[in-house]
Amino acid sequence: MTVVAFARGVSRTELLAHVDAVAPRSWVRESIATAWGSLSWAGDDVHIDGDWLILGRPTADPWGWPGDLVLPTELVARLEMLGSAAIGSVTGPCLAFNLDTCQVVLSDNGLIPFYKVSGRTVIGGSTSTEVARYIANGAETVSQLFPPSAARERDHRTHLVGHRVRAELMDRQSPARLRNDECVLVPLPEDALWGNGATAVNRIRDYVESLAPAYWWKARLRGEWLYCPPLERPTIDRLLEMSA
Numbered sequence: 001m002t003v004v005a006f007a008r009g010v011s012r013t014e015l016l017a018h019v020d021a022v023a024p025r026s027w028v029r030e031s032i033a034t035a036w037g038s039l040s041w042a043g044d045d046v047h048i049d050g051d052w053l054i055l056g057r058p059t060a061d062p063w064g065w066p067g068d069l070v071l072p073t074e075l076v077a078r079l080e081m082l083g084s085a086a087i088g089s090v091t092g093p094c095l096a097f098n099l100d101t102c103q104v105v106l107s108d109n110g111l112i113p114f115y116k117v118s119g120r121t122v123i124g125g126s127t128s129t130e131v132a133r134y135i136a137n138g139a140e141t142v143s144q145l146f147p148p149s150a151a152r153e154r155d156h157r158t159h160l161v162g163h164r165v166r167a168e169l170m171d172r173q174s175p176a177r178l179r180n181d182e183c184v185l186v187p188l189p190e191d192a193l194w195g196n197g198a199t200a201v202n203r204i205r206d207y208v209e210s211l212a213p214a215y216w217w218k219a220r221l222r223g224e225w226l227y228c229p230p231l232e233r234p235t236i237d238r239l240l241e242m243s244a
Contacts, residue, residue, distance in 0.1 A: 002027075002041065002056070002220060003023050003042045003043060003126065003127055003131060004041040005019055005039070005128070006040075006102065006126075007124030007135050008036055008102075008124060010124065010135060012033050014038075016029060016031040018131045020042070021131070024221065028042065029041070037123075037124070045057060050076060050080075051100040052080075054075055056092065056094040056111075056112055056225070058072070058092060059091050059227070062232070063091070063234050063235065064091035064109060064229040065184070065229055066092070066184065075089075079105070087105045091227075092111070093225050095107065095114065102123075106146070108147045108148070108233055109208070109212070109231040109232055110147050110207070110212055110231060113127060113129070115127075115132035116132070117136045117140050117141070119136070121140070122136065122139075122140050129142070162196070162239055166230075181225060183224045184226075184227045184228070207231055212226075215228075
């Protein structure tokens with residue numbers, strides 16, 4: 001993964017050392033001091049524009065397939081105009097961080113995870129759970145942030161019919177080509193995500209909360225960026241349209 005971490009109460013040198021502990025040696029490192037603390041990262045596709053850090057590859061395709069990229073400067077302009085809701089105007093692996101307010105803005109797809117550290121002496125967080133634990137140093141609380149998603153709020157009364165959505169997604173929306181450093185995660189036809197009822201909803205939760213971030217980490221170690229169209233809003237919305 002491209003590892004990003006910020007912290008109050010931790011020096012710039014110490015924070016970079018935490019990032020060094022988990023990032024491959026070949027990745028480029030950066031570390032800056034801010035008015036409120038320290039910010040460090042390792043890896044590629046990290047852009048700073050004004051008060052915003054943009055991580056990843058925001059994509060224009062509404063279904064979340066790899067395709068035309070949205071420039072970080074364009075996403076920053078949308079964030080400045082619309083606030084955190086602007087993250088919903090892009091898809092794909094993407095995360096935004098406000099350098100002034102320390103606000104983390106997650107994509108609905110949950111592809112890039114973020115682990116928040118909070119306590120009396122240290123406040124911070126990272127895209128890496130290991131770095132977050134280093135920052136916490138056993139004395140602070142580490143919790144994973146989750147994107148807002150209607151699918152995560154559904155319960156056992158939900159009735160889903162996912163097979164038709166999967167057919168539409170694969171037959172009509174699959175990309176003509178992938179870049180050399182891109183890969184796509186789409187569950188097999190027999191996966192519970194394409195089933196019915198609470199089982200499908202729980203599977204969506206599994207993907208957002210653990211499976212997609214784990215696959216994203218493995219892809220980044222191979223130098224690839226992971227996309228997962230089933231976790232984007234059009235697919236989730238179609239599933240929920242068919243719910244009771």
